[in-house]
Amino acid sequence: MEGIYLDNNATTRVDPAVVEAMLPYFTEQFGNPSSLHSFGNKVGLAVKKARMQVQELLGAEHESEIIFTSCGTESDSTAILSALKANPERREIITTVLEHPAILSLYSQLEKEGYTAHYLKVDGKGRVDMDEYKRLLSDKVAVVSVMWANNETGSFFPVLEMAELANAAGVMFHTDAVQAVGKVPIDLKNSKIDMLSLSGHKLHAPKGIGVLYLKRGVRFRPLLRGGHQERGRRAGTENTASIVALGKACEMALAAMEHENTEVRRLRDKLEAGILAKVPHAFVTGDASNRLPNTSNIAFEYIEGEAILLLLNKFGIAASSGSACTSGSLEPSHVMRAMGIPYTAAHGTTRFSLSRYTTEEEIDRVIQVVPEIVAQLRKLSPYWGENGPSAEPEKDFAPVYA
Amino acid sequence: MWDYSDKVKEHFFQPRNAGPLADANAVGDVGSISCGDALRLMLKVDPETETIEEAHFQTFGCGSAIASSSALTEIVKGMKLDDALKVSNQDIADYLDGLPPEKMHCSVMGREALQAAIANYRGEEWSDDHEEGALICKCFAIDAVLIEDTVRANNLSTMEDVINYTKAGGGCASCHEGIEEILAKVLAERGETFKAVPVKLDKEAPKPGKLTNLERIRRIEAVLESVRPQLQRDHGDIELVDVDGKTVYVSMTGACAGCQMEALTLQGIQTKLMEELGELIKLVPTRAGSLARATSQP
Ligand SMILES: Cc1ncc(COP(=O)(O)O)c(C=O)c1O
Ligand code: FES
Numbered sequence A: 001m002e003g004i005y006l007d008n009n010a011t012t013r014v015d016p017a018v019v020e021a022m023l024p025y026f027t028e029q030f031g032n033p034s035s036l037h038s039f040g041n042k043v044g045l046a047v048k049k050a051r052m053q054v055q056e057l058l059g060a061e062h063e064s065e066i067i068f069t070s071c072g073t074e075s076d077s078t079a080i081l082s083a084l085k086a087n088p089e090r091r092e093i094i095t096t097v098l099e100h101p102a103i104l105s106l107y108s109q110l111e112k113e114g115y116t117a118h119y120l121k122v123d124g125k126g127r128v129d130m131d132e133y134k135r136l137l138s139d140k141v142a143v144v145s146v147m148w149a150n151n152e153t154g155s156f157f158p159v160l161e162m163a164e165l166a167n168a169a170g171v172m173f174h175t176d177a178v179q180a181v182g183k184v185p186i187d188l189k190n191s192k193i194d195m196l197s198l199s200g201h202k203l204h205a206p207k208g209i210g211v212l213y214l215k216r217g218v219r220f221r222p223l224l225r226g227g228h229q230e231r232g233r234r235a236g237t238e239n240t241a242s243i244v245a246l247g248k249a250c251e252m253a254l255a256a257m258e259h260e261n262t263e264v265r266r267l268r269d270k271l272e273a274g275i276l277a278k279v280p281h282a283f284v285t286g287d288a289s290n291r292l293p294n295t296s297n298i299a300f301e302y303i304e305g306e307a308i309l310l311l312l313n314k315f316g317i318a319a320s321s322g323s324a325c326t327s328g329s330l331e332p333s334h335v336m337r338a339m340g341i342p343y344t345a346a347h348g349t350t351r352f353s354l355s356r357y358t359t360e361e362e363i364d365r366v367i368q369v370v371p372e373i374v375a376q377l378r379k380l381s382p383y384w385g386e387n388g389p390s391a392e393p394e395k396d397f398a399p400v401y402a
Numbered sequence B: 001m002w003d004y005s006d007k008v009k010e011h012f013f014q015p016r017n018a019g020p021l022a023d024a025n026a027v028g029d030v031g032s033i034s035c036g037d038a039l040r041l042m043l044k045v046d047p048e049t050e051t052i053e054e055a056h057f058q059t060f061g062c063g064s065a066i067a068s069s070s071a072l073t074e075i076v077k078g079m080k081l082d083d084a085l086k087v088s089n090q091d092i093a094d095y096l097d098g099l100p101p102e103k104m105h106c107s108v109m110g111r112e113a114l115q116a117a118i119a120n121y122r123g124e125e126w127s128d129d130h131e132e133g134a135l136i137c138k139c140f141a142i143d144a145v146l147i148e149d150t151v152r153a154n155n156l157s158t159m160e161d162v163i164n165y166t167k168a169g170g171g172c173a174s175c176h177e178g179i180e181e182i183l184a185k186v187l188a189e190r191g192e193t194f195k196a197v198p199v200k201l202d203k204e205a206p207k208p209g210k211l212t213n214l215e216r217i218r219r220i221e222a223v224l225e226s227v228r229p230q231l232q233r234d235h236g237d238i239e240l241v242d243v244d245g246k247t248v249y250v251s252m253t254g255a256c257a258g259c260q261m262e263a264l265t266l267q268g269i270q271t272k273l274m275e276e277l278g279e280l281i282k283l284v285p286t287r288a289g290s291l292a293r294a295t296s297q298p
Helices: A016-025 A038-058 A072-086 A101-112 A130-136 A159-168 A240-255 A257-278 A305-314 A334-338 A360-380 B006-013 B063-076 B089-095 B101-121 B144-153 B159-166 B176-189 B213-233 B260-277 B290-296
Strands: A066-069 A092-096 A116-120 A141-145 A172-176 A195-199 A210-214 A282-284 A295-300 A349-353 B026-032 B037-046 B051-060 B135-137 B236-244 B247-254 B282-285
Touching (some): A066 A072, A072 A101, A072 A141, A072 A172, A072 A210, A101 A116, A116 A130, A130 A159, A159 A172, A257 A282, A257 A295, A257 A360, A305 B006, A360 B051, B037 B063, B051 B063, B063 B089, B063 B101, B089 B101, B135 B144, B144 B176, B213 B260
Parallel strands (some): A092 A116, A141 A172, B247 B282
Antiparallel strands (some): A066 A210, B026 B037, B037 B051, B236 B247
16 A cells, blocks of 8 residues: 555645656756756746746736745745835734744744734634734734644635735735645735745645745845846746746646645545544534635544554554644644643644545545544543543543643 | 654554553552643552562553553563662663653653652652753753753853753754853843853864873862862862772762752763763762762753
């Protein structure tokens, strides 16, 4: 058996057609797109084509709004730091508590450098309070950054509406759409989003290629200065093979958009319903009615996520977890804590993320295996009695220190 | 995925002695669900001989927590209680052919459960000043609390001090930003500012093997002499007792003896000795018990 890969929010396999498209750019098409001779010229045209393929997937108005970078993280950093340099007198920044570390670590560093960061809190389903957001918008704010879809739960933030509000208040708006691009339709030309980050390896392109979308007219300061590549907005010789690959992957994602939102969604729903029907004391985290079609995040109470993953792995099933142990820190995922998921469940959250390659047989197999694994681990747990959780876990298990 | 040894995987996939033990007469509960780790150790102790006849566990935790619990029950079965008390977390980790640095706390939890269970059997109160912070140095598995406490207790002010006293930062150096933040914070508390001085890593070690016995002892004494003022300031002291090949025996007195800081201090001195002599040195305090601490400090 090849293994069942349900960790597509972590990274995806490069589509064979994408590999095929990129390979010539290592060999016969090795030229530098900036060169005038014919070695470089064709490559320049290929990069242009890729730019248009990305443009189309994003619904961007102009091809020049697409800036190729090295990854999602670089796009995020470039966007935020550019907004700060472009608005030096503005010393406040806004984001949400659920962001990816690519934003959160940057914000916490900026706090050390003297900026005031506002982190929008969320409710139990991971939704922000729009009134709180409106109150925070002011001419002291340099930039707002809100992710389109959360990587752990798949839940959406209302980025279109939040961008409108920011725009009305004269504040720049950035969205980390690394998880959303390729999975849901996006139409940037009809939005007030100023900047958007995406990452190739989440949509069947290679790792190490990303894009920053920059709306025409939005003030910009480059992170990397040097040559005139990307119109001087991101210096450094282009990663041509990966750019071509990303273009192809965007074209394919657009073609598969319908499939993603019907068939992939159906399999995800089947998986979720199948597991929940057989496993007691388990629930879906996040906003189940408003999320990516490929993501299901289930909290299994009274057991720990890494142990679940190790056993799944034994059955050839790949998933991921928000448990503390998988991250190497002692705290469970900041996403689960921010949503107020109790510790008894937060450590056992398990994310299944599908792709257009996921098959019905794979889903059936996972539905069969997961309940066994959960039962096996619960037998070991001091919080689990003969036929269910201890009635009063706090009392039945009272450790000396906490 | 973590780089677990085969032994860890074996104990995770086929845990020994899992599940409740009906006639247990010694039970130790440690950890908490909020930390993502909780362990109940149940022992059946023969009151006549104080021998552990059976050991079972229930664990809420990750792969290495379950494997550590399983290993612990195997280690202590058949042991006398007094011997079981000497089992260190390093023994548990060694039994499993090692644990990744991020996971050493799983073995610490095992040792604590054992102590708690024995205290429970003997009708004693068991408590632990156990506190863990964010892991700062991955090379040596040293957390923020340990670094901060050491910096504070020893009035450290440079990166080099921290490396000498805790080992943190002495490997790949990628944790230096985190250590500098701790230094800056503690120094600010005492009204000083942290100034970065370049650290010399990979120091040229003195040529080994050329020292006569007398020279070696003189050098050892010189190192001990150099740290005495600092210890005396904290109302402690250190004295050379004996040198046996690579093992240096010392006696520690005063405020330092037995406390958590002792292990740290010993580690720092041991590092100094190794640098000075250019060879591996094991520094051993002559009181039983402290050795385990010195080596078990993760
Ligand atoms: C929401 C989000 N933002 C940013 C990133 C980082 O992207 P990259 O790995 O390309 O830097 C990820 C990837 O895990 C992500 O899920
Ligand atoms: S992480 Fe601290 S020295 Fe390598």
